[in-house]
Each structure stands twice: as structure tokens, then as C-alpha cells.
Amino acid sequence: MAKKREISADRPYVLKGKLIGLKTLRKEDADIATPMFQNMELITYLSTRRRPETVESEAAFFDRVLKNEEGEIHFGIFELKGDRYVGGVSLMHINPNNHATLGVAINDPACWNKGYGTEAVRLMVEYGMFFMNLHNIRLGFFGYNARARRAYEKAGFKEVGRFRGTVMLAGKRYDDVWMDITRDEVDLARMWKMVPMIEMK
Numbered sequence: 001m002a003k004k005r006e007i008s009a010d011r012p013y014v015l016k017g018k019l020i021g022l023k024t025l026r027k028e029d030a031d032i033a034t035p036m037f038q039n040m041e042l043i044t045y046l047s048t049r050r051r052p053e054t055v056e057s058e059a060a061f062f063d064r065v066l067k068n069e070e071g072e073i074h075f076g077i078f079e080l081k082g083d084r085y086v087g088g089v090s091l092m093h094i095n096p097n098n099h100a101t102l103g104v105a106i107n108d109p110a111c112w113n114k115g116y117g118t119e120a121v122r123l124m125v126e127y128g129m130f131f132m133n134l135h136n137i138r139l140g141f142f143g144y145n146a147r148a149r150r151a152y153e154k155a156g157f158k159e160v161g162r163f164r165g166t167v168m169l170a171g172k173r174y175d176d177v178w179m180d181i182t183r184d185e186v187d188l189a190r191m192w193k194m195v196p197m198i199e200m201k
């Protein structure tokens with residue numbers, strides 16, 4: 001009997017955790033992402049634009065991301081069980097002084113609080129520190145996003161400061177909170193295993 005073809009063998013995982021893995025994005029992922037970006041709770045955590053994405057606006061985001069240009073890198077987050085696209089994680093504003101800004105979204109609310117976000121952040125931080133030689137990775141979240149704060153703390157980030165009252169929702173002001181992590185705070189053993197021929201110094 002012919003061996004069953006591995007699911008998505010044509011798009012392998014670049015990085016794998018225990019629950020999720022990271023893969024490069026494809027144009028057709030936009031078709032899955034756009035319906036997810038009709039959810040105003042998700043949108044309220046991600047931007048102050050507070051408007052759902054259209055097929056065209058999401059396609060424009062993917063068009064930009066898929067150019068794979070210097071200065072930023074984007075991965076899709078896939079649930080290992082079922083090999084299903086559930087969100088995205090990015091490093092942006094990659095800087096000659098070896099720092100960058102991380103962004104993450106688990107787009108399907110049914111997948112929140114399952115550890116996926118923490119794992120995706122950890123994998124992206126390790127990737128950035130190891131393969132891109134980053135020294136410092138920063139990220140920001142809106143003061144009303146307690147889940148994000150907890151996930152980032154679990155991934156090793158520490159608060160460095162906040163822009164007070166610069167985010168508004170329903171006429172109420174919240175802080176824009178920033179955290180960071182440095183290379184000495186990150187265990188890179190998992191990345192070394194990805195380059196087995198190279199000796200760890």
C-alpha cells in the first residue's frame with residue numbers, strides 16, 4: 001500500500017513547538033484570515049483603527065508581507081493538531097543596532113488561552129536572537145489586554161514602560177504598555193538543534 005502523504009508536506013514547518021509551529025505564509029492564507037478579521041474583539045486588541053478587514057485590505061497586507069523584504073519577517077502560526085492556520089507572528093523594524101519589534105495574533109478566539117500565543121512568541125524570539133542576531137526584542141500591547149500581558153510574561157518579557165492614556169476605547173483612556181527581552185534571557189538550545197553541523201561555541 002502506498003505510504004500516506006504527510007499533510008502539507010509541500011509547506012514544511014520552519015519551527016515547531018509542542019502545540020503550534022511556524023510556517024511561511026502563502027497568498028491563499030488571506031482567504032482564511034479575512035473572515036477571522038471580522039471579529040471586533042480581535043480587532044480591538046490589535047489596532048486603534050477599529051475596522052474589520054476587507055478582502056482587499058487583507059490581500060494588500062499579504063502582498064506586502066509575501067515580498068519577504070529585509071527589515072521584517074512574518075510567519076503563519078499553525079496548530080500542530082490538524083495542521084490548521086490560526087494566526088501570525090512577525091518581527092518588524094529590524095534595526096542595524098540588533099533590535100526589533102514583535103507582533104503576534106492568534107486570530108481564532110477558540111484557540112485563545114491554550115498556550116499557542118506564548119509558544120509562538122517564544123519560537124519567534126529564539127529565531128530572532130539566533131538567526132538574525134537580535135540583542136533585544138520589544139513589543140507593545142494595549143492596557144486592556146490582560147491576556148496578552150500574561151502570555152508575554154510567560155514568554156519572558158518584562159515591562160519597560162508605558163505611554164500613559166494614549167489608547168482610547170469607548171471614550172476611556174488606557175496605557176500603551178511596552179515590554180522587552182534581551183538575548184541573555186533566552187535559551188537558544190532549540191535553535192542550535194536546527195543547525196546540527198555547526199558547533200556551539
Ligand SMILES: CC(C)(COP(=O)(O)OP(=O)(O)OC[C@H]1O[C@@H](n2cnc3c(N)ncnc32)[C@H](O)[C@@H]1OP(=O)(O)O)[C@@H](O)C(=O)NCCC(=O)NCCS
Nearest residue numbers: 045105106112113114115116117118141146147148150151
Ligand atoms: C494575546 C495572545 C497572543 C495570547 O495568546 P494565547 O494563546 O491566547 O495565550 P496563552 O494561552 O499562551 O496565555 C494566556 C495567559 O493569559 C491568561 N489570561 C487569560 N485571560 C486573562 C485575563 N483576563 N487576565 C489575566 N490573565 C488572563 C491565561 O490564563 C494564560 O495564563 P496561564 O497559562 O498562566 O493560565 C492571543 O490571545 C491573541 O492573539 N489575542 C488576540 C489578539 C491579541 O491580543 N494580540 C496581541 C496584541 S498586542
